[in-house]
Amino acid sequence: MKYNLRPFLFHAAVLAVTAALLTPTPASSAEVNSRLNEITKSKKLRVCQFPLYYSISFRNPKTGVIEGIDADLAKELAKDLGAQLEIVESSFGTFIADLQANKCDIGMFALGASLQRAQAVEFSKPYLITNVYAVTRKDGPIKNWDDVDKPGIKAAVTLGSYIEPFMKGYLKKAELISVAPPNTREGELVAGRVDVIMTDFPTAVKVTDEFDWAKSIEPPEKLAVTPYAYAVPQGDQVWLNFINLFIDTIKLDGRLKKYAEKNKLGPIVAP
Numbered sequence: 001m002k003y004n005l006r007p008f009l010f011h012a013a014v015l016a017v018t019a020a021l022l023t024p025t026p027a028s029s030a031e032v033n034s035r036l037n038e039i040t041k042s043k044k045l046r047v048c049q050f051p052l053y054y055s056i057s058f059r060n061p062k063t064g065v066i067e068g069i070d071a072d073l074a075k076e077l078a079k080d081l082g083a084q085l086e087i088v089e090s091s092f093g094t095f096i097a098d099l100q101a102n103k104c105d106i107g108m109f110a111l112g113a114s115l116q117r118a119q120a121v122e123f124s125k126p127y128l129i130t131n132v133y134a135v136t137r138k139d140g141p142i143k144n145w146d147d148v149d150k151p152g153i154k155a156a157v158t159l160g161s162y163i164e165p166f167m168k169g170y171l172k173k174a175e176l177i178s179v180a181p182p183n184t185r186e187g188e189l190v191a192g193r194v195d196v197i198m199t200d201f202p203t204a205v206k207v208t209d210e211f212d213w214a215k216s217i218e219p220p221e222k223l224a225v226t227p228y229a230y231a232v233p234q235g236d237q238v239w240l241n242f243i244n245l246f247i248d249t250i251k252l253d254g255r256l257k258k259y260a261e262k263n264k265l266g267p268i269v270a271p
Contacts, residue, residue: 034238035105045083047074048090048104052184054206055263057109068202069128070108072259077108077246091181093160096120099233106243107231110202112162114226122234124243126227126270127256132163133204134217136196137189145219148196149174156185156194166224167198189214200226205264227270 039045049057049066056068065071066087078085088104095107099121113123134155136142141153148155153174157164159181167176177194179185185197186207199207204216230247232240250256260269 034236035232036236036239036242039081039083039105043083044086045074045078045081045106046086046088046104047077048088048095048098048107048109049074050091050095050109050181051087051089052091052181053109053203054186054210055202055265058206069259069263069265070110072262073250073255074108076250076255076259077106077243080246080249091160092158092162093180095231099231102233105232105239110200110228111231112226113229114162116165117162117231120234121231122236122240124230124232124240125247126229127247127251128202128228128260128265128268129225129270130201130228130268131222131225132166132219133199133201134196134219135189135199135204135207135214136217137213138215139213140195142196142217145217148198148217153196154194156188156197157199158185162226163198163200163224170223201268202263202265209264 049070051057051059051066053068057066057070057074058068059066074085074087088098090098090104090107090109092111095109095111096117098104099107107121110128111117111123113126117123134142134145134148142148147153149171151173154177155167155171155174156177156179157167159178164176164178177188179188185194185199186203188194189197190211197203197207208214208216230243232243247256256269257266260266
């Protein structure tokens with residue numbers, strides 16, 4: 001006697017699929033190991049910042065407090081996470097290594113989101129967009145943009161900044177000076193060791209506000225237009241998603257505009 005096994009096999013297959021669907025799936029490794037979960041549990045947010053960045057994350061020499069748009073927004077991020085903020089001093093030349101070594105959870109100091117850097121870290125959505133400016137002395141040899149690239153001119157950039165490789169390719173006659181922290185471009189200009197500093201909108205605004213002898217010069221066409229974003233370690237999509245949502249949220253609820261205008265950065269807020 002022959003039996004038709006097809007109905008039984010079909011029924012068994014249905015039961016197997018149903019059981020698989022109903023069986024709880026263990027959390028993925030990304031979820032388990034995400035910094036978001038670690039921060040939520042530890043109630044501590046470690047933020048890498050460069051304390052020499054005017055209008056962004058600059059330590060006020062009188063108070064010792066770090067001031068600027070990212071000083072403010074780091075506090076907002078910690079508040080939204082219900083975490084205590086811990087500032088980890090970093091720089092443009094070291095923030096990638098600091099993130100990779102787990103010294104901080106995020107870099108928040110107007111980091112230029114370049115393709116080269118994106119090979120080593122993950123960038124959030126942009127929150128500011130800027131381009132290159134020149135800042136010089138009113139009584140110096142540079143009167144307009146054409147004077148920047150002339151023989152005998154010394155132009156300073158911050159070591160490790162996105163402006164450094166751009167200016168290496170842009171300048172043909174002037175000498176490029178890369179300034180490593182704790183020294184600053186501004187200090188080199190004040191001391192008269194350089195004729196001009198190549199910088200971004202935030203620093204151009206702050207230096208010309210603070211020093212009556214300084215003036216900024218904008219190029220005739222925008223150069224090295226760059227989105228500024230936050231950086232997180234690679235491989236943590238959960239944490240990156242949260243940071244992107246944070247940026248969307250502060251754009252919508254007005255906090256980004258509020259702190260940008262407070263620090264005179266309203267014109268470069270990303271759409």
